[in-house]
Amino acid sequence: MNEATPGTVRPGGRTARVREAVLRAAGDALVEQGFGGVDLAEVARRAEVGKTTVYRRWGTVPALVADMLAEMAESSRPRADTGSLDGDLEALAALILATLTDDRQGPLFKAVIAAATGDAPTAEALHRFYRVRIAEWAPCVDLAVERGEVPAGTDPAEVVRCLSAPLYYRLLASGDPLDRDAAKRAAAAAAAAARAGVFADPPDVSAPKA
Amino acid sequence: MNEATPGTVRPGGRTARVREAVLRAAGDALVEQGFGGVDLAEVARRAEVGKTTVYRRWGTVPALVADMLAEMAESSRPRADTGSLDGDLEALAALILATLTDDRQGPLFKAVIAAATGDAPTAEALHRFYRVRIAEWAPCVDLAVERGEVPAGTDPAEVVRCLSAPLYYRLLASGDPLDRDAAKRAAAAAAAAARAGVFADPPDVSAPKA
DNA sequence: TTCATAACGGGACTCCAGTTGCGTTAACGA
């Protein structure tokens, strides 16, 4: 009665091709229609795959998105190493900006985040994705600590989040312009806060004086 | 052939009651099911209102959410005035934290933002909502400028966004803990960046040195 | 190569979200 999750026992050949086609079709549909406008029947048609297959293997749109996120977490973007914290953070901000304003990736991220708001496993997959991305760029901050640019004990993840957040906030919530200036301010703000010791490890969170 | 949007010509009595009941039912449904799990037929049932009415007057879930947002933009939250920028920003961060972690408001904000990702008018309503909220708290920064805490020309909206963003980022994207520490760090980071002149008006965006 | 079976696909079926038509109620102006 307990059947294994489809795709985990025979992941080769046909199964892999089906998964690839379905994920691509799902991505296209999400970009064009947004999260609310996509259903599995349409994804199956686009992927030229049996409707039954899609329903059996994924079942819901958020579950399909969760699988996409697992795939996305694999593809690693190289971090910058410009020799200074400001340079590295500006490079990261520029990368995020380019991603979120991209004609395909921007709408895709919107749709993926929308899907994650209503489904716990999808949310978990999304969190994993960002954990990976944040960890990839953490060394920039570690190097800055070694160089003495920021206090010892500065939490790299906090710095990266502080930089990313304003750009996502514009994309999802406020709708304010998502341009080079916004990216530069985000990078500068994260750097300034890090230098001021806001992200240093002792819970000395009370705003330090300049 | 062109009929006026329902509710705009006779907004009194029955129409107002219907709108109220539908918006409340829609809010409940969004909180419980999330954006993806709500349809207008169910909302009509919950509101004990004719299905036809809901479809004629709103037509889609995002349109209904847009109407909710117009309502939400009305209810104004008073800003703090503690006498210092740090105090005011901490109060704002605490308010946002309380909202996003509230059992009803948290899920509601998630659902509303999800709805806005796929529908331009709803997104516009959301942006208006945040424009109002940000403008309400801008005086904190203006006062700080007068007190000499931050450079003249500091953009109040930028400061408020810089503070809000990390909390929304946690709620929607990274899933990192949304607690008092996070709120305090967000406030401290915004204050530090503002003091460093990151949000001052001349496009001197290149990170200033401490 | 052969075999057992995991995974896919076609097609019929169900169910309900969304539409339509029309009669009823009540808001608002005179």
Added chain:
DNA sequence: TCGTTAACGCAACTGGAGTCCCGTTATGAA
């Protein structure tokens, strides 16, 4: 108070998303 008609509600209808059954394909192990 009365009449017009905006707005609501009921009931019948429709289309397609999601389910189920069963036959087919081709993977992976021996």
